[in-house]
Amino acid sequence: MWKRIHSNRDPRDTLYSEIHKEFAAYFLIAGNAGKRLAAAYPKFLFGCMILLMAMSLVLSFTVFRHPEKTNMTATQKVNPVADGFDQIIQVTGNIRETIRLKKLVDSLTAKKLLTVRDSTLLDSALDRLSRINKKARAKN
Structure with missing residues (x-):
């Protein structure tokens, strides 16, 4: 002890x-x-x-003044259920648009001769498909 x-x-x-x-x-x-x-x-x-x-x-x-931070982060209310549904709706919309654009690209590539309008439409559809693909990769 x-x-x-x-x-x-x-x-x-x-x-x-x-x-x-x-x-x-x-x-x-x-x-x-x-x-x-x-x-x-x-x-x-x-x-x-x-x-x-x-x-x-x-x-x-003057010298010792500490200015307030202007980039205040806003607090957001976290609702995981609503966030989950929003993500599901967004992914569903992206899938629907991808299917629509794929059908458009398939129909345009099946043609033997493309007009100026068809080639512009094909170019914009492929560009939109690549943007959707980049967004999906960025989130994962």
Whole structure:
């Protein structure tokens, strides 16, 4: 078992009182020097104090200003059921459009000779199919 240690210290002894006992002479010298300086140059110290407050005011409104973040992220309500249904509806729409475009491409490629309108239609259908395919790959 642990052995109990009995401390016989005076409860009035604190860290502050011990530091004060040790360095009281130095604190007294610094206090007296401060009083003499304030008594000798009161207007100068007052001017320095006003100058420092003015500098603090200027710096707080210029250099140390932290602008608020403009790109705040908006919290969205998360509803997994609605999100799931939205994804199902979107995928279903993409599949329907893919089937429609595939039929269009098959009918146009079956022709022997394409008109300008047919070739433009074929080009736009193939472009749309590639965009749908890229979207599907990006989500996975």
